[in-house]
Amino acid sequence: MAHSWQKIHSEFVRRIRERDWQPGELIPSESDLALELGCARVTVNRALRELADKGFLDRKRKAGTRVVLNPERKATFVIPVIRLEVEEKGARYGHRLLQREMQPAPADVLRCMAMAIGTELLFMRALHLADESPFVLEERWVNTAIVPDIMNLDLSRISANEWLVNNAPFSGGDLSLGACKADGAVARDLACAVEDALLETRRTTWSESGVITAVRLLHAPPYRLYTEL
Amino acid sequence: MAHSWQKIHSEFVRRIRERDWQPGELIPSESDLALELGCARVTVNRALRELADKGFLDRKRKAGTRVVLNPERKATFVIPVIRLEVEEKGARYGHRLLQREMQPAPADVLRCMAMAIGTELLFMRALHLADESPFVLEERWVNTAIVPDIMNLDLSRISANEWLVNNAPFSGGDLSLGACKADGAVARDLACAVEDALLETRRTTWSESGVITAVRLLHAPPYRLYTEL
DNA sequence: CAGTGGTCTAGACCACGGT
DNA sequence: CCGTGGTCTAGACCACTGT
Numbered sequence: 001m002a003h004s005w006q007k008i009h010s011e012f013v014r015r016i017r018e019r020d021w022q023p024g025e026l027i028p029s030e031s032d033l034a035l036e037l038g039c040a041r042v043t044v045n046r047a048l049r050e051l052a053d054k055g056f057l058d059r060k061r062k063a064g065t066r067v068v069l070n071p072e073r074k075a076t077f078v079i080p081v082i083r084l085e086v087e088e089k090g091a092r093y094g095h096r097l098l099q100r101e102m103q104p105a106p107a108d109v110l111r112c113m114a115m116a117i118g119t120e121l122l123f124m125r126a127l128h129l130a131d132e133s134p135f136v137l138e139e140r141w142v143n144t145a146i147v148p149d150i151m152n153l154d155l156s157r158i159s160a161n162e163w164l165v166n167n168a169p170f171s172g173g174d175l176s177l178g179a180c181k182a183d184g185a186v187a188r189d190l191a192c193a194v195e196d197a198l199l200e201t202r203r204t205t206w207s208e209s210g211v212i213t214a215v216r217l218l219h220a221p222p223y224r225l226y227t228e229l
Numbered sequence: 230m231a232h233s234w235q236k237i238h239s240e241f242v243r244r245i246r247e248r249d250w251q252p253g254e255l256i257p258s259e260s261d262l263a264l265e266l267g268c269a270r271v272t273v274n275r276a277l278r279e280l281a282d283k284g285f286l287d288r289k290r291k292a293g294t295r296v297v298l299n300p301e302r303k304a305t306f307v308i309p310v311i312r313l314e315v316e317e318k319g320a321r322y323g324h325r326l327l328q329r330e331m332q333p334a335p336a337d338v339l340r341c342m343a344m345a346i347g348t349e350l351l352f353m354r355a356l357h358l359a360d361e362s363p364f365v366l367e368e369r370w371v372n373t374a375i376v377p378d379i380m381n382l383d384l385s386r387i388s389a390n391e392w393l394v395n396n397a398p399f400s401g402g403d404l405s406l407g408a409c410k411a412d413g414a415v416a417r418d419l420a421c422a423v424e425d426a427l428l429e430t431r432r433t434t435w436s437e438s439g440v441i442t443a444v445r446l447l448h449a450p451p452y453r454l455y456t457e458l
Numbered sequence: 459c460a461g462t463g464g465t466c467t468a469g470a471c472c473a474c475g476g477t
Numbered sequence: 478c479c480g481t482g483g484t485c486t487a488g489a490c491c492a493c494t495g496t
Contacts, residue, residue: 004465017398029481040467045482061474061482070394072307075404079302079458165299169246173458175304178451179408179426197408197426205458222407229308229402229434233484258462269486274463290463290493 003039009047011037016056016067023069027057075227079175079203082138082161086130094129097156098189102144109141112174112204113211122150124160127189133220134190140215147212161215168212173205177225180218190220199223232268238276240266245285245296252298256286304456308404308432310391311367315359323358326385327418331373338370341403341433342440351379353389356418363419366447375439390444397441402434406454409447419449428452 015021027033030048034041048065051057055072059065086093105113105121115121122142128135140160142150147168150160180200187194201217244250256262259277263270277294280286284301288294315322334342334350344350351371357364369389371379376397379389409429416423430446 031481040469041482042468042484043466045484046465048482059482060476062476062480063474064481070310071398074305074307076303076305079304081299169300170458174455175458176453176455177406177428178453179428179448181424181426195410195424197410199406199408199428203458219408224405224407226403226405229399229404229432260462269488270463271465271487272485274465275484277463288463289495291461291495292493293462 003037003043005043005046005050008037008039008043009050012047012051013056016051021067023067025067026064027067029064073229075229077225077227081165082128082136083159086128086135089130091130092132094132095156095159096127096129097124098127099123099125100155105141109214112202112214113141113143115143115211124155125189126155126159126161128159128161134192135220135223137186137189137218137220138215139218140213142213143211146207146210160213164213168207170205170212171207173203175201175203177201182218186218190218192220196221199225232266232272234272234275234279237266237268237272238279241276241280242285245280250296252296254296255293256296258293302458304458306454306456310394311357311365312388312391315357315364318359320359321361323361324385324388325356325358326353327356328352328354329384334370338443341431341443342370342372344372344440353384354418355384355388355390357388357390363421363449364452365449366415366418367444368447369442369444371442372440375436375441389442393442397436399434399441400436402432404430404432406430411447415447419447421449425450428454 021027028036030041030044033044037044048057048059052059052065056068057065058068083093083095101123102120103123104118105115105123107117110117110119122144124140124142126138126140128138138161142160144151147164149167150163153163178200179197182190182192182194182196182198184194186198187196190198192198198221199219201219202215203217204214205212250256257265259270259273262273266273277286277288281288284303285297286294287297312322312324330352331349332352333347334344334352336346339346339348351373353369353371355367355369357367367390371389373380376393378396379392382392407429408426411419411421411423411425411427413423415427416425419427421427427450428448430448431444432446433443434441
């Protein structure tokens with residue numbers, strides 16, 4: 001291996017970090033760099049593509065490659081199956097089904113799911129436990145037209161969360177994070193104080209055939225989401 | 230272009246989605262696939278590598294390539310410069326420096342920053358405004374040993390957030406999200422009710438030379454973070 | 459040891475898009 | 478138009494690791 005693309009990659013990282021290549025500046029073409037480094041152009045391409053994917057370079061045919069001014073920083077969180085998240089903490093997982101029935105869904109849920117007003121969906125509330133303590137309260141609406149099988153399931157044995165992950169792979173979705181106060185009912189379920197601040201996740205997922213489910217997760221304090229940059 | 234890697238890629242996506250290749254199953258080797266599709270092995274490699282990067286395949290030398298059972302879903306959020314985030318909403322950005330002084334930092338902050346107890350850091354509080362309304366309250370500790378230049382800045386003109394992004398590029402960091410209640414002082418600054426639930430971001434960033442800054446952002450309700458899956 | 463993925467090379471053609 | 482990045486190919490060698 002004469003010149004690994006990884007060595008070339010880190011050399012380019014150095015040039016960007018140490019401003020050999022100024023922010024906004026046009027850098028030499030692939031051919032020139034290949035000549036300079038004495039390697040094949042494809043190898044340079046691989047290194048530059050990696051940097052472009054990470055957002056440090058902007059590449060355009062004919063225009064050439066520029067160093068991006070303010071590389072956009074991104075934070076990535078994994079969306080765990082709740083049972084696995086609990087077990088990874090070293091706690092025992094538990095799960096309690098609180099409610100389960102067909103209901104006309106409220107307007108805002110139907111809007112998120114792009115469905116007609118008045119449609120009946122499967123509604124369920126469930127509590128996920130870590131070592132017997134409340135961990136997450138889940139409120140979910142399921143489109144039974146897309147996943148009819150869920151009607152025949154004993155959701156007190158398998159959580160909807162887990163069953164859907166395994167049986168209704170989604171192709172896309174929306175996710176948002178916010179904070180909300182615990183009202184009386186929620187505080188009772190999560191065993192926290194009324195008015196406590198809770199981290200709230202809302203998620204809508206769909207497949208090619210249509211919207212699958214909309215879910216709202218309320219995380220018992222002092223839950224936090226962590227990631228590295 | 231006989232066979233584009235993207236066509237091959239989407240054919241492989243299809244095979245995974247439609248369970249031609251079962252979850253957990255070993256798929257044919259690169260050479261076999263290249264033969265089957267009548268293209269070069271490198272082209273197959275490119276398509277498979279893409280899928281492995283996205284977490285749908287698990288590749289090991291000699292062992293071969295397997296379809297991953299539970300593809301780990303990820304959510305990615307961009308970390309915006311607050312001014313730009315406000316302006317993208319179509320609002321006018323404003324910024325008010327509330328406090329700025331050298332202080333011995335509290336123990337928990339110093340632990341996050343991996344510094345000795347008793348160290349003095351630059352502390353500052355600032356309020357970011359959108360159309361004159363409070364948007365984010367920022368509490369920040371800055372390691373002046375790493376970025377001494379910040380001492381000479383008029384932080385009421387340029388926000389520390391923005392200056393640091395442009396002048397102290399970081400190589401890594403920690404980020405966490407949670408919820409917390411607004412206490413009296415915070416509620417006054419953010420013009421929200423006492424006890425309101427706030428989304429809270431905590432971030433620590435460092436470069437090769439050491440920890441740069443630790444910051445805590447309190448977002449005025451009804452702020453939410455959005456992303457697509 | 460041997461099979462599989464990982465990568466490099468040289469040469470080629472193509473697509474985009476700035477001038 | 479034509480320079481630049483994007484990609485394909487065929488062939489080769491290497492690195493890892495299961496058996």
